[in-house]
Amino acid sequence: MEVTAELKRDMFWHMLLSRRLDERAWVLHRQGKIAFHISGIGQEAAQVGAAFALRRGEDWVTPYYRDLALMLCLGYTPRDFVLSLMGKREEPNSGGRQMPSHWSLRSANAVSHSAPVATQAPHAAGIGLAIKMRKEDKVVLTTIGEGSTSQGEWYEAVNWAAIHALPVIFLVENNQYAISVPTDKQMAVKSAADKACGLGLDGRMVDGTDVFAVYAVMSEVVAKARSGGGPSLIEARMYRITPHSSDDDDRSYRTREEVEENKKRDPILVARTQLLESGVLSARELEEMESRAKAMVDDAVAYAEKAPYPAVEEAAYPVYVEEVRRA
């Protein structure tokens, strides 16, 4: 589990790409080119650190809507994302049926995600159960916001995994708000990781703004799960830097000062500083990365803008498996 310089750069690259793509989504929204965006800005470290701890493409993931960076690590592309922002036919989540950020990437074992929060948690337990039944050495990662751990659905899923020692990692991305509601109105414990003791599994807190810290903790618990050691519950703590979504106005419930203060721990900043200072990344390499990211994002937007919408008839199917048509 040595973290090579190359690995570090690769992680940073995915964080950066995600950030630039996410920023562009906000621009597209301001330009009136898309109707909705829900952002992962500020959560890239947790997502990339988690993704890199997996055998990507082989392990399974039931993600949640802020996981753009996670999905990019799994093989989702900027084009895929912008296509879905625009409801274009080719987008891989749903062929234009779902809102953006409702991920699905079959080829990467990233399961289709819906809007009702926490529904993905029992799916992860079920996948873990299937893995165990088949005696495979895969693991499943499921992510969720801290507010959504208030759902009984999440509790039941974690309980299942704990009872049956399933290979599931429950990663809580605690960005300190559920839309407007702060964590202390969601739980009477200090951290979602504290919930682990009541459910009989390992609980760990990690600094969710530090990608390498997340990677280290995740690598440990993934290894443990893979070798039959059972599930873990990780809280990665960070801050939701943007409003909840493009429909939200966060000025009613938090001060600008608070937001500015928290931006100092922007995970991109944190990682960049670390990499530059340790010499893992040079200023020139960084510049190259930035322009590569920009080029990919530009390309994605250009591509998606030209891409066709689904044909009207496509709305009618596939309600049942019998109706699935491959383009």
Add this chain to the structure above:
Amino acid sequence: MEVTAELKRDMFWHMLLSRRLDERAWVLHRQGKIAFHISGIGQEAAQVGAAFALRRGEDWVTPYYRDLALMLCLGYTPRDFVLSLMGKREEPNSGGRQMPSHWSLRSANAVSHSAPVATQAPHAAGIGLAIKMRKEDKVVLTTIGEGSTSQGEWYEAVNWAAIHALPVIFLVENNQYAISVPTDKQMAVKSAADKACGLGLDGRMVDGTDVFAVYAVMSEVVAKARSGGGPSLIEARMYRITPHSSDDDDRSYRTREEVEENKKRDPILVARTQLLESGVLSARELEEMESRAKAMVDDAVAYAEKAPYPAVEEAAYPVYVEEVRRA
């Protein structure tokens, strides 16, 4: 909170009455006079200890189906019970609409109980919230089986109470089985009380076969809740001495030896021995209690057998409050 000899005798009396009544229900079932019984045998200590720690009739209770002893402490009578076993019109739960042991006693602030387990837990949180809003010094007790704490419904209720420091006592009657399923298939922790640490409230285990131990712990947490100290979660551990219900046959999932072994901690035995040995109760007093209980149970059966069924028309109402008719 001194436990006088009189109080002890009173607690024991309620346990004994409940036991004799419950035993009679099994007899009635064998005689084909009733179709269904779900028993509280073995759980009387927890229920009576809990009830006596309340200001009965003033504090609120959302009970569960095994709480015959608890209900008797709140003013429910043997006649009420046998009437309800037989589906007679006068039974106070529902006028014959509900199955037996689906309690309701408006006059005692004991809320109507349904069959889907755990639904009563959020009600207790809501009652606690209302008490707090009105700045009253009441508390609410809610009981549940340990298996039913697997429901997300229960988790959400406890979470609410913990966040808002509501005056709610969550009493888990852990009788070690949920029908056939043992506790270790319901939770990965040793005790339901352990779940408290994940939810941010006090959790306590108590010997549920010892009425005075339960009373002591309950008195503490009730006082705490009453004075604004917030909710507590208590697990009272005991053993379900009978099959799950009159429809169950427990021989498929547990040995006779196990049952016999556990009968040694029958709470009636435990309390009787304690009271006789400490001289709080004399053999003669005990005998008197027994014959008083028998007389009350006989009376209840005789009364209920003669009591009328509901008139057919009554089935049609009250669907809405506008249709409520008082006899």
Add this chain to the structure above:
Amino acid sequence: MPEMTLIDAVRMAMDEEMARDPNVFIVGEDVGVRGGVFRATVGLFDKYGPERVIDSPLAELSIVGVGIGAALYGMRPICEIQFADFIYPAFNQIVSEAAKMCYRSNGDWTVPMVIRAPYGGGIGGGLYHSQSVEAFFTHVPGLKVVIPSNPYDAKGLLKSAVRDPNPVMFFEPKKGYRLIRGEVPEGEYTVPIGPAQVTRAGADVSVFAYGMMHHYTLQAAEKLAAEGVDVEVVDLRTLYPVDRETILASVRKTGKALIVHEDNLTGGYGAEIAATIAEHAFQDLDAPVRRLAGPDVPGVPFSHPLQDWFMPNPDKIAAALRELAAF
């Protein structure tokens, strides 16, 4: 009389009811400082404080379950479900508990509660922010189900709902929140739960609709008028218990019936209206009873061409009317 939007009327109703009755309180996600994601509760937190405008944990089951508990205690909760699509976690509490409480306790326990939820499509919300859920609840005796189609009714019906001693499901057409404007008197008035309203008298065809579809139906009726077809429009308003008399009287007059809703066809609310007409106005019918509804797919798709395919609109309604008129 001031003109206002539908959502302003909703807010006004809550404001007035909270001022009138200290037992009325609001509970839901982001209803506090944020004023609700649709801004239905803006200003109420400042006016009535955090004890009466409660930001719940992110958990619909307990929003409703806690509401029921408070209602049992005598409070008058208004529970907000952020989107109707997210009401399913609370299904058990609504159907098993709120709906059945009065009947099962023979009127001893009642649940005076309102559950408000924005519903409906056409707003780019995809599968999970567009749903119509009324059909699930119009099948449940013990509930009342209300859907206003204009600001006047929204205010008057919501005030009635708050005062109603039964659980009332109050679904608000969110596409109409700001789009539908109308005159609303300042002072006290209510609109009774129960009666439908003939909003356009006509001789040739009857249309039964509610919410946004009622709004569109009036537009379609205008078109038809220009073509010489005299359409009668009935705004059902209270879907359950429904106003059969007004429906049957209208069909007896026109001999032709069209029911319009945006929820998918099969098992939708229109089936009950059609069945009622087919059974009780059979001899007055001059044409098949027609339903125009959303197609039988699992939800409203996101991408605009697909969404347009799904949603009924004035043109589609006009086409159905033309066909029926020509029968």
Add this chain to the structure above:
Amino acid sequence: MPEMTLIDAVRMAMDEEMARDPNVFIVGEDVGVRGGVFRATVGLFDKYGPERVIDSPLAELSIVGVGIGAALYGMRPICEIQFADFIYPAFNQIVSEAAKMCYRSNGDWTVPMVIRAPYGGGIGGGLYHSQSVEAFFTHVPGLKVVIPSNPYDAKGLLKSAVRDPNPVMFFEPKKGYRLIRGEVPEGEYTVPIGPAQVTRAGADVSVFAYGMMHHYTLQAAEKLAAEGVDVEVVDLRTLYPVDRETILASVRKTGKALIVHEDNLTGGYGAEIAATIAEHAFQDLDAPVRRLAGPDVPGVPFSHPLQDWFMPNPDKIAAALRELAAF
């Protein structure tokens, strides 16, 4: 051909499918050593072991949610809900997840799963052990809903359900579990999901029924035959998607239609059938479309006279038929 009960046929189907396909497994409350509270899974635990016959925690949401996860992975779960009345905690997972998965992922993800639940009244179960819940699910595109009325179909349909690539709700008439007997071949056969069956050809009136009510309808038809009325009986079997052709063909022949179900009338499944007939066989109708159903109260009451009032039975069906025949 051996004669057996309906529940034996259910068990045989599961046994054969588990023997055929190692991906098939059973999960539910008390399905293991206990063999299910109705004994539907007796012997399977011994035969297939604890990994394929899993005693779940007492939590329906996660029985289904975990089942969905396993199905996504390629397993074929059979989820048992102990009583249909307790399916509501799982409503979100069924309606939001299982039903919508195929459509929302454009066919990338599918949920081959069966959810079995005993339903129906007349067994002294009161409000919460007597419910018919089919109408909630026959409104949900993406689900299939099946109800067998006899042992042959029970086995054949359940085998089809297990092999179906979509989520199938399989509701079993529990009053008929041991009461309805019939011949069941030993070897391999299936009954396709989809087609209804004319179980009694007749010329005068068509009756559409399913489950226990189909059984009663055949009895009623015999009575009517003795009175000279020739009743056609259609067993719907697959409620959703429904076999419109068989229904309409029958009505076109007889000109009269009665729909029978024990679920309460309003918004019940019969509404959709009545609406379909009223729209598509209007010109063939010689009488109003009649529905005979449970009354609109919140549940089947417990006390025997009240239960009798609620339940449709052969006499009530015969009376409705007489009336319709005389129209």
